[in-house]
Amino acid sequence: MNHSSVLIVSDDAEFGRTVVARWQAERSVPEITLATSDVCDAKSPDTGDLIIVGPVRNGARADLLSRLASSSGATVICIAEDEKHVAALRSEYPPALVVRRQDGWAEALLLVSTESLRRTEALARAQRAERLALSCQRDATLGRYMLEMRPSVNNALTSVLGNADLLLLMPAEIPTESRQQIQTIHAMALRLNEIVQRFSSLATEMRANELEPAAEAQAESLALLR
Numbered sequence: 001m002n003h004s005s006v007l008i009v010s011d012d013a014e015f016g017r018t019v020v021a022r023w024q025a026e027r028s029v030p031e032i033t034l035a036t037s038d039v040c041d042a043k044s045p046d047t048g049d050l051i052i053v054g055p056v057r058n059g060a061r062a063d064l065l066s067r068l069a070s071s072s073g074a075t076v077i078c079i080a081e082d083e084k085h086v087a088a089l090r091s092e093y094p095p096a097l098v099v100r101r102q103d104g105w106a107e108a109l110l111l112v113s114t115e116s117l118r119r120t121e122a123l124a125r126a127q128r129a130e131r132l133a134l135s136c137q138r139d140a141t142l143g144r145y146m147l148e149m150r151p152s153v154n155n156a157l158t159s160v161l162g163n164a165d166l167l168l169l170m171p172a173e174i175p176t177e178s179r180q181q182i183q184t185i186h187a188m189a190l191r192l193n194e195i196v197q198r199f200s201s202l203a204t205e206m207r208a209n210e211l212e213p214a215a216e217a218q219a220e221s222l223a224l225l226r
Contacts, residue, residue: 003030003031004030004031004048004049004050004117004120004121005030005031005032005033005048005049005050006023006030006031006032006033006048006049006050006051006052006113006117007032007033007035007040007048007050007051007052007074008020008032008033008034008035008051008052008054009035009036009037009040009051009052009053009054009056009064010034010036010037010052010053010054010055010056011036011037011038011055011056011057011060012054012055012056015054015055015079016034016054018106019052019054019106019109020032020034022106022107022109022110023110023113026110030049030050030117031048033048036056037056037057037060037061037063037064038060040064040067048074049074049075049117049120049121050074050075050076050077050113050116050117050120051068051074051075051076051077052076052077052078052079052109052113053065053068053076053077053078053079053096054079055079055081061092062092065078065089065092065093065096068093075097075116075117075119075120076093076095076096076097077096077097077098077099077109077112077113077116078093078096078097078098078099079098079099079100079101079105079109080098080099080100080101081100081101082100083100085100086098086100097112097116099112143203146199147203150196150199150200153192153196154193154196157189157192157193157196160185160189161186161189161190161193164182164183164185164186164189165186167179167182168182168183168186
């Protein structure tokens with residue numbers, strides 16, 4: 001959780017100090033930013049992974065929660081003073097988690113906040129894994145296509161090299177300038193052929209590496225049977 005960030009919005013300075021002090025007693029402390037309701041910008045990318053809304057001045061809460069509802073994708077935890085306040089907060093901003101400010105509220109807030117950050121981190125890891133899987137899938141599709149097209153590419157290169165060789169065997173019939181261009185075509189075709197052959201070698205090596213663990217497992221099974 002060292003890379004997580006938390007924004008605490010409150011017009012009660014003591015509330016912010018209490019939450020920060022309690023969090024700093026833990027081994028893992030996120031990056032914490034304190035802000036008052038009048039300077040908090042819900043549209044800012046710096047709002048963090050978690051927003052804790054504590055006591056704010058009269059009239060500021062509704063506007064703040066409205067801005068959070070329309071702009072912020074972070075998890076929001078609101079602090080309620082009593083049951084009536086809990087109901088009001090859930091009505092004003094249903095996605096928010098609500099912690100009532102009573103005995104042990106700082107401990108409860110820390111537990112809820114920690115779990116929320118863990119869930120956010122797990123979601124981020126899952127999204128990164130999904131993007132990586134999609135990237136690998138695209139690469140695999142491209143690789144399969146290249147393998148399927150390898151015979152056609154080899155045939156085309158063989159034709160280019162063969163025709164270039166035939167033209168180069170007729171120096172008297174080919175102008176000097178054209179001969180140089182044919183030599184360039186011949187050299188580049190050879191280079192492309194080397195790349196295709198290297199690709200074929202890599203494909204063979206990868207298949208061998210995939211089969212090796214299975215062969216080892218089969219050998220171990222046979223050894224156990226003996």
